[in-house]
Amino acid sequence: IACYFVILALSSSALSAENPIISSISVKGNKNISDDAILVRTGLHSGVSYESKDVTGAVERLLSFGYFSRVFVEKEEEGDDKVKIIVRVVEKPMLSNYSFEGNNAIPAKKMAKELELEDRETIDEYDIDAMVAKIRKMYRKENYYSINIKSNLFEDKERAGYVRAVFMIEEGEKTRVVRVDFEGCKGLPEHKVRSMIFTKEDWIGSFSDGAGRYDKDRIEADKKEIERVYQDHGYLSSRVVEAKIDESDNGRQINVTFVIDEGPQFKIRYVTLPADDEFPEHKFLRFLLVKEGEIFSRSKLNYTTDFFRKVLGEGGYIEADVWADNPVVDKEKGLVDLQFHIDKGKKFHINRIDITGNKVTRDWVIRREIGFEEGSLATKAGMDAAKENVEYLGYFERGAVEWKKHRIGDGKIDLELNVKEARTGQGNFGVSYGGSSTTSNESLKIGGEINKRNLFGRAWDVGLGVKFGKWQFQNLNADFSNDHVFDKNISFGISGYVTRGEYEEWKDKVSDSPPLERNAGAVARVGAILTPFGSRVRAMGEFGVEDLSFGEFKNKQGSSAYQKVVNSKFNDGKISWFGGTISNDRRNHRVNPSKGWKWELRDKVAMPSMNRDHSFIKIDGSAAWHTSLMAQEKLVLSAFGKAGAV
16 A cells, blocks of 8 residues: 555656646736737636647747737746746737838739738738738739839837838739740640640730730649640650740740650550459449550540549449559550559448538438438448539539548448538619500619528528509519428429509590509419439429409490400400429529539410410420530530420
8 A cells, every 4th residue: 555655646746747837827028918818818827737739839829819920938947846937929010001102003902902901900021021922923913923022111100119011013014925836746736735725825805815814833834734635645755845935025025835745655555444243344344434446545544543433432432442553655566554453442331420511501401412311321422412412402602512521430430511501592673764564654663572592491482572663563473482391302382473554555545544454363383303203303283373454444435346455455354274394403503503404394274164264275395404614614505495385
């Protein structure tokens, strides 16, 4: 027992020597920032053990505070088990004002906003150097590459501890690329190489496509892109030796010449595919893009490995790796051999699915789009389909739906679907002047509408619109829809409208006051997803009613023939109809699609047995197709067609 207490005492003494207790914390060097503000920022507390990592964190937090250029933490021992902490700070000067001199191409207000000078309270030499780099970058975007920037901090004589920041700018001349040449370009058409690079010759429409811009970083990227284009056409050893820059007209015009060493072109001799008992060769063969006898292509090789990875992912190997050895080259014959390898890794069953980033949208709105449950086998195909379905909703920013995988043990994985919500509300207000559907007489009209998708985060879509003319009500419409009633694949929607309009041209022909059209209607819709045909195939039935009235009036002409014309023009009536719609929507986004297609077939029938005055049959169909023409989906080509008969 005695031995135990001795050891315990020794251990406790050693622990105290290594981790003394902080007895007090003081601050020195500060003038503008209070002791309390600094102490709170450090996160250090007296009465707790001294830890080096805590001190390091305190220094980092104080430097990120933005008010100090240097921070030191000193430790003074007080006996064997206590230390006193002294935090010494060197404050940055306070910023009183700033100015820009010599700038013409970029307004001072724009630069101040980019540099965040309006809200800045302190500044030092390091800050101002970073600001100069930002200004230089802004001018490069405007094609000013010979710019010279000097900066300085001057003491404010009226306020002690304050400085003025001054940026003196010599813009120089605007630089434009007037010619781009390719030296050694023989194996490929020059126009093909030219079309793939960023650096373009200046022309009259440069304002629209950025041509003529000189950017050193982009030229380096162009060199890599040229090599990639050549490797996609079998030139494995091709390289861009240099990009020669020739200036003229005092640096205002630049000629760029890419010097290319093409090397020989290679074809594929042998391709060895990965295979085992679970994944025989034929499962990979249909995705093989690099084939024996064809010209080698680096892009096709990369696409092939991606497809092979997808094959393994569909089999449950979501972390599988696929790679190809560097091509074995036979220079004399101009041939290469390719060999693929796989590392399947392990299969994972899903332990838990978490949804993060959704502040408004309810979890269950997202979960019903995932398509698989906890406990099931994780597959890449299932995860990709879930991601596409969630993005399609239109409630989240494009490209901001991502899976994160967290291993929790052998064969178990937690999946986290992270989303970033987008704005789903829209409001419009308009003022117009002109005629209407009932009269050509011009008048002032005021109207507005509000639409909200994903109301309360429940995937409810609502809309409301109203219009006034001649300070009288003219139109009101409202709409509500829910594609998953009771969280099932059943949709429901209802809409209604009321319109009012005067036929002013008929005022003196039929009565003392113009005929007044009053029209009210409502439509109810019920539909379901046709799951056997796909998750985006939907059938819907609808029923609508409409009541149209003009009031009672007599024509002033007196003739019965003219009365018949009036009656046919202003014929009261009620009508009810049934309709059906079937659609297949394969677009990637319900609101702003950039790829995919959608078709829709509709019919509407007003039966004579249900309607005394009116009856009809209407059939129509429509189709839309979308594809992205540029990276990041900045330009989308869309085609739309519609046809019908009544």
